[in-house]
Amino acid sequence: MASLAPYWRTYAEFWRLNFLTLAEYRANFFVWLVFTLVLHGSAIATIWLTMNRFPIMNGWTWQQVVFLYALYWLASSLNGTLFFTVGDVPWHIREGRFDRFMVRPLDPLFQIISQPGQIWPDELIVATIFFAIVQGLVHLQWTIGVAGLLLGAMVGGAFIDFAIQLAVATLAFWVVRLDTLRWVVMSLETDFTRYPLSIYNRVVRFTLSFIFPFAFINYFPASTLLHKTAQGDYAVNPLLGWLTPLIGALWFTAAYLFWRRGLDHHQSTGS
């Protein structure tokens, strides 16, 4: 293992350059921010409208379902801030630009996530503010344990999100076009993380727990935090909420090993 110095230096340089472009792309920044707010605002409005019709969903109040959303947003915006550019991999490969990452002395995945671009932590900040409001709605009782579980859910959840996106992007080493697959996985994630897992059938529950473990991003930690053990016919072990960092680490490791195989399979382009 070579020295880590170039990694943190590059990473610091990457953030410096991101902020350098902020001034130049101010308009773009605001458009993104407004887009993000509208997107999440409408998702939250949908939840609110749905909850108006079914005031209690398997024992979850509307505040608690919104909390579920806030927790998911926290993790996914952390993933979006740190690892957003992994989604560019298929495009880099197809356009022949990926070769460059393979001839430099740092891990190509690290280079991908530290590609200077228009990446700012704006969404993470908004998501944090939103979470701060929502935790009041559900009267979260803060203890060291609660804070630890939340941190684990946020970071571990970001890694779950990242791992799934990395695995999908890695397929690009074998398959030229995978826009459809990416779209399917993304909707699976955004649609099924909105409501308590207990309202879905067994196939969905299994898929979201053990294949694409999005339930560990928000549902299991929220169940633990809000003491929701029995939900209709579905019983949730409160320990599951603590497993998010472990699941994140496992899935990320698997995705990374898959990625390494992908690198050796890289075929580049003809010109």
Added chain:
Amino acid sequence: MIISADRLTKQFRTLRRKEGPLGAIATLFSRDYEIKDAVRDVSFKLDAGELVGYIGPNGAGKSTTIKMLTGILVPTSGTCTVDGIVPWADRQANGRQIGVVFGQRTQLYWDLPLIESFQLLRAIYNVPAATYERNLREFTELLGLDEFIRTPVRQLSLGQRMRGDFAAAMMHEPKVVFLDEPTIGLDVVAKENIRQFIARVNRDRGTTFILTTHDLADIEKLCARIILIDHGRKLYDGSVETIKGRYGRNRTLTADLNCENCDDVRITVPGANVVSREGPRIVIEFDRDAVRADELVVKLAQHYELRDVTIAEPPLEAIIRDIYQHGLGDGSVAARDGLLVTADVETVS
């Protein structure tokens, strides 16, 4: 010896597309692959400090070879080492010691001023501050970067961008530099600037270069040695002088005669032919080995008054074009002369 390639082979496997109305679906489930031999059994050795031209027609396998030497592609069979490292087995160690310029594709950051790309590369390659400062100063001077170093890369002209790319590839002082068509699309002045830069770095720092190009003037100005490949196979590996000596045996003699009926001028020397005439100017092509130039001139002078005479050897371009078109098959002059270099005949290391 700094680079050794041993029977490098790369096959690309592409799905054969199915025809017909359900072609796309059929292709999806098809196992019908087409195998393309991009590079086959290519071996060579390079000494540190060499500057070698790697040439061949379009699709010959040049870029594919470079990609194996730089660790981008894993070969189907065969192996190679770059200063003792197998590139694809340890990409990061290899990355530290090589520099790469792809003429078609920049490594600079589009939205950032040139200098910021250098800063980022400095961090990526962990270049010590003093080394970075010294190289930046030297490259800025040699490549004239100061006019545009603060300009965002997307606003640079192709020539400016290429100069920036060269500096970027050399900032960490690589031992070996791979150049894949580095002068493509440049004007004569920019080409000359780049060539001088390569020659200078090669001379002053002993950096080894492998260069692919379709502009043979690059080779004539820079390389003592060429490796020529076609259809993935190595055809020739040796000095530029030798290939010129063996293949470029034709000479052209251009003479301005003092003649009245210039159209009647005849040459009766066997092996020499008049290829064009234009007023008093006559151009004769002859085989250097069959005809002695002095005899030809004497013969001409016996019959006509000579105002001006020049004898030229063919440019490398014409020689290579001839090889691309007619190959070096077994019946060729090259094979008869024992010039066809096979994998086991190598330069000393």
